Amino acid sequence: MSACIYNQANYLKSAPTLDDLPADEGYEVAFIGRSNAGKSSAINVITNIKGLARVSKTPGRTQCMNLFSMDDERSIVDLPGYGYAKVPLTIKQRWEKAINQYLQKRQCLRGLILVMDIRHPLKELDMHLIEWAMACKVPTHVLLTKADKLKNNELKKTLRDVESELSGYGDLITTQSFSALQRSGIDEVRAVLDQWYEV
Ligand code: GDP
Numbered sequence: 001m002s003a004c005i006y007n008q009a010n011y012l013k014s015a016p017t018l019d020d021l022p023a024d025e026g027y028e029v030a031f032i033g034r035s036n037a038g039k040s041s042a043i044n045v046i047t048n049i050k051g052l053a054r055v056s057k058t059p060g061r062t063q064c065m066n067l068f069s070m071d072d073e074r075s076i077v078d079l080p081g082y083g084y085a086k087v088p089l090t091i092k093q094r095w096e097k098a099i100n101q102y103l104q105k106r107q108c109l110r111g112l113i114l115v116m117d118i119r120h121p122l123k124e125l126d127m128h129l130i131e132w133a134m135a136c137k138v139p140t141h142v143l144l145t146k147a148d149k150l151k152n153n154e155l156k157k158t159l160r161d162v163e164s165e166l167s168g169y170g171d172l173i174t175t176q177s178f179s180a181l182q183r184s185g186i187d188e189v190r191a192v193l194d195q196w197y198e199v
Contacts, residue, residue, distance in 0.1 A: 014064040029110055141173075
């Protein structure tokens with residue numbers, strides 16, 4: 001087992017546009033998901049740094065890409081949450097365009113962690129995201145979080161259903177259950193990140 005680098009994560013900067021991202025080099029992994037899915041909690045638990053991803057909730061930064069770095073080469077990008085009904089259409093369209101460009105152009109992007117509430121998986125925008133990521137050949141790991149909200153048999157069924165739904169994409173997409181509350185699934189997601197970061 002490699003040394004855990006995730007607890008070395010530090011807040012680096014917030015980037016309002018793709019042009020504000022750091023140089024396109026090293027290893028980047030992006031976290032994305034519907035607002036309230038549990039993305040910030042997952043980042044905090046994976047890094048074991050309480051409040052790390054809280055910065056993304058700071059007013060004015062919710063539409064930003066928030067960057068955290070573990071070392072000179074390896075960073076996490078916390079992408080803006082989506083699915084807020086109140087957000088005007090123009091902002092939604094701008095978001096979709098930016099995410100698409102990011103997935104298409106970012107050379108250092110090693111993988112995407114797609115966070116979904118296990119009780120509401122594979123909503124329309126999640127499916128769009130998966131299609132875009134797959135079209136760009138970006139390896140994607142689906143984190144079905146809030147697993148503590150389901151009974152064991154329901155959890156297994158949902159996991160099976162989601163895996164079956166995504167099976168057409170082959171190895172490019174993987175799935176696991178996770179709970180920030182119970183701190184379960186941490187080793188599994190870190191193992192995926194270790195591979196992407198080559199640690
Ligand atoms: P984000 O908007 O995707 O960053 O979501 P947050 O991480 O802020 O979480 C949204 C809400 O879900 C908060 O009230 C969290 O406490 C709750 N939450 C996050 N992860 C879990 C989990 O694993 N289990 C449970 N029961 N609640 C969670």
